[in-house]
Amino acid sequence: MLRMEGLLARTLDVALVFAGAVVASQIRFDAVMKEDFYDLFIVLSAAFTLALFPAFGIYESWRGRSKPGLAGQVALAWLLVQLCGVMVMFSMHRLDIVSRLWFAYWTAVSGALLIVSRLFIHLVLGHVRSAGMNLHQVAIVGGGPHCNAVIRRVAASPASGFRVAAAFNVVPSTGSLSARVPTFADRAAFQRYIRTQQIHELWLALPLSQEPMILDFVNEFRDELINIRFMPDLHSVVLFDSGVIDLIGMHAINLAASPLPQHAVLQKDIFDRLFAAAALIGLAPVLLSVALAVKLSSPGPVLFRQKRKGADGRVFTIYKFRSMRVHAEEAGTLTQAKRHDPRITRVGAFLRRTSLDELPQFFNVLRGDMSVVGPRPHALEHDDQYSKLVSGYMQRYRIKPGITGWAQVNGYRGETDRLEKMEGRIACDLYYLGNWSFALDMRIIVATIFKGLIHRNAY
The missing domain is CATH 3.40.50.720 (NAD(P)-binding Rossmann-like Domain)
Structure with missing residues (x-):
């Protein structure tokens, strides 16, 4: 019975991949299909769907598990499928004659169909189980x-x-x-x-x-x-990954370790690289305009560079657009930006208020130093200070730091002039670590776009 259900699920997925391509062709070309190589592209994606979806656990039983989590897994797997298809078409020198608009329509329509069909099936199963059947x-x-x-x-x-x-x-x-x-x-x-x-x-x-x-x-x-x-x-226990891992050939349960299993780390990393690449390409005109404005605003470099800690405490160089006038700090000290700080330039004040100064961090994401979503990295001097004052502070470095995070969309931004502010930020970070899901990452990204870019504490 389970094998038959799996076969039906795979058959439906392939049908939805083809259906999305047909709908995209009708929208873009007002025809079922334009050229033969479009058929090849679709067949490749269908084959990659059958090969990659099982690796994301999509055909496993999701009884009692998060349905938003399932939707996130399907979305991530489908984006990876399309990326693989693009790479094969590029290697065959066929990609340049594929309509980008058609590809965008196809990706969106098939992705929506794959997600909605699963959620509908689980909705029906939920009603059946609520009625006392299939228990x-x-x-x-x-x-x-x-x-x-x-x-x-x-x-x-x-x-x-x-x-x-x-x-x-x-x-x-x-x-x-x-x-x-x-x-x-x-x-x-x-x-x-x-x-x-x-x-x-x-x-x-x-x-x-x-x-x-x-x-x-x-x-x-x-x-x-x-x-x-x-x-x-x-x-x-503060952090716990309920999954059992294989360690030197033996079973082990993580009591205080990275809360994300390896397959989740891989999925998050793939999404980060794709998102960062798309953001850098799409925002290229904005990046160039901001760089020019920073250069003309005051003498000094366009980019601000500073050492921060990444996953497992590894130190990396973070990039931001420079928002302050060039100045020197005493060794071992770091003065946080304050409201009406005289060091901040007029252009810098606008960049900080709109979070545009953070955009170069997508290069950090592309390099693998950071994630799109995660605990915000602090300056090394602040790590030394707060690790002794706030319980669980260093646990936030179990995963890659992020451009945005659960703390930021909940209002914990800007200056931490009181210990209570840092404690609230760390509490949010620990909540994120203990409750991570792909759906939570999407929720944070959407919240950042709509309410997190501009905040009264960003100065």
Whole structure:
């Protein structure tokens, strides 16, 4: 059944790739197709779709997982497919005779069809599951507030298709579990219930200290067709990647490490490079105009260069358009820009207020030093100062710093003249690290465009 569903999903994707191309041709040429090499381009993209979509987990089960996350995965995979198609057509010396407008229409239409079709299918499945069909029965082992939180989350997500059928309270002293779920105190009776009531999932909502019980339940049901999932209570851990990684041939769980798994880092990096390249090409006239304005505004270089820390603390040189008059700072000190700072030129004030001074950082993104979205990098002097004052400060360097971030779209910009401002900024950065998704990145980019470019704290 799963193989048939996967085959149907792949067939639908190929059909939507072709359908988008036909719609684009009707819009651009008022014809089904213009030349034979357009057919070749479409076939190449269809083939790359079949090859690359599985690598992004698009054909895996998304039951209970984020649908915006699925949409983001499809969008990123489709952009990569089109990039691969463009590279092949370029190598065959056919790209220069392909209509760019047609290609843009095709990419947009097929991308929209691929995303909307999946969201529609999941919407239908959600209604079916909410009506009590296509359900996965879940048994939970746990106790205390964490176990109750898992039960409440399942109850609040009926469209996920999970239903809690029973629970085993391992620590009755912490209080009873949800009254809506049949609770067992006898372990043998609980295990017998799982085997006789067609339970599909066994969730172990236990703390790390319960290793013996975790192993007991895994050994008890490892030879049966029941999905066993560990949902640990890690309330005291700041960062946690719930995925299990392979490290020197052994399984490891990240407790304090990069919160993004390797495949997510790769996807984010691909998107960053594509976005940065497109931004630099599209904004080239703006970049040249700003560079000329900076050069004429005051003596000195066009670009401001400063050392900042990147992922894992690696130091790199950040680029900005110079907004201040050239001046010297004492060694080991750095004076933040203040409102009505006399060092800022008239052109520089406009650039800082509109965030145009940040545009050269797309070169940092293209070089791999930065990401489009991530924690903003601070000057090295500020890293030394605040790492001793703000808990979790250095955790923000687990991933690449960004041109924009969750802190910036939530108002934490400009001067940090009070410790509370920096603490608020770091709290936002840690939230981003713990809740990263491609959909969150898109949300931050859109928020930056509409409300984050100009801000009263940008001076």
